[in-house]
Amino acid sequence: MTLSNSSELIGTDRLEKQLETNGHSTVSEQEMRQSIRTLLTELGEDPDREGLRDTPKRVSKAWQFLTSGYNQSMEELLNGAIFNENSHEMVLVRDITLFSTCEHHMLPIIGHAHVAYIPNGKVIGLSKIARICEMFARRLQVQERLTGQVADALQDVLQPQGVAVVIEATHMCMVMRGVQKPGSWTTTSAMRGVFSDDARTRQEFMGLIRHSPQFH
Ligand SMILES: Nc1nc2c(ncn2[C@@H]2O[C@H](COP(=O)(O)OP(=O)(O)OP(=O)(O)O)[C@@H](O)[C@H]2O)c(=O)[nH]1
Numbered sequence: 724m725t726l727s728n729s730s731e732l733i734g735t736d737r738l739e740k741q742l743e744t745n746g747h748s749t750v751s752e753q754e755m756r757q758s759i760r761t762l763l764t765e766l767g768e769d770p771d772r773e774g775l776r777d778t779p780k781r782v783s784k785a786w787q788f789l790t791s792g793y794n795q796s797m798e799e800l801l802n803g804a805i806f807n808e809n810s811h812e813m814v815l816v817r818d819i820t821l822f823s824t825c826e827h828h829m830l831p832i833i834g835h836a837h838v839a840y841i842p843n844g845k846v847i848g849l850s851k852i853a854r855i856c857e858m859f860a861r862r863l864q865v866q867e868r869l870t871g872q873v874a875d876a877l878q879d880v881l882q883p884q885g886v887a888v889v890i891e892a893t894h895m896c897m898v899m900r901g902v903q904k905p906g907s908w909t910t911t912s913a914m915r916g917v918f919s920d921d922a923r924t925r926q927e928f929m930g931l932i933r934h935s936p937q938f939h
């Protein structure tokens with residue numbers, strides 16, 4: 724199923740249709756709200772008090788947004804922004820802010836992605852690299868899979884000489900609860916093509932992402 728950009732607001736009618744047809748959920752918007760209401764009650768809250776009255780609706784909308792990456796199509800996301808270019812030097816977009824959701828606890832994963840590729844006759848619009856990251860981040864994830872999906876998607880659409888993806892993230896399930904380790908960061912990488920085969924290319928990439936960016 725193809726839907727438009729995840730950052731668009733989704734109207735309730737369209738949202739319900741999407742929920743019924745996207746294959747990831749058959750629950751309606753109403754059922755989702757009801758389950759959030761039940762959760763509030765089970766937590767000992769009064770879901771009818773003023774501050775919580777619209778919370779099921781808000782939470783439902785928030786989760787639709789946070790998981791909207793399931794409904795995006797690569798074709799729409801790319802919008803044709805792949806250009807023929809006879810360049811064979813590394814392209815790196817670093818410090819792409821990422822917000823994802825851990826599939827074990829449904830708590831936030833917050834971090835950065837660094838994405839590089841070496842073209843092989845085609846380049847991609849730079850913003851599309853960040854959009855690809857967002858599409859996979861806005862799903863229930865584990866960091867390893869997210870990293871590999873970004874690498875495979877770029878490899879697929881560009882057939883470059885290689886792709887490298889490093890994600891550095893902190894998991895709220897390890898910070899706010901459980902083992903409670905604020906300041907812990909997880910680094911994952913996915914190397915494809917020349918980044919996997921050639922240590923010098925990989926080293927060049929690693930050297931570039933170590934360097935601090937000029938602007939934040
Ligand atoms: N590999 C991997 N593990 C993750 C990720 N996000 C969360 N986890 C881990 O998933 C594991 C789930 O372990 P369980 O023992 O089933 O769940 P739990 O009892 O809530 O575990 P604790 O977090 O240790 O309290 C935990 O070790 C989490 O840290 C991720 O992106 N990748």
Ligand SMILES: [Zn+2]
Nearest residue numbers: 825827828896
């Ligand atoms: Zn977790």
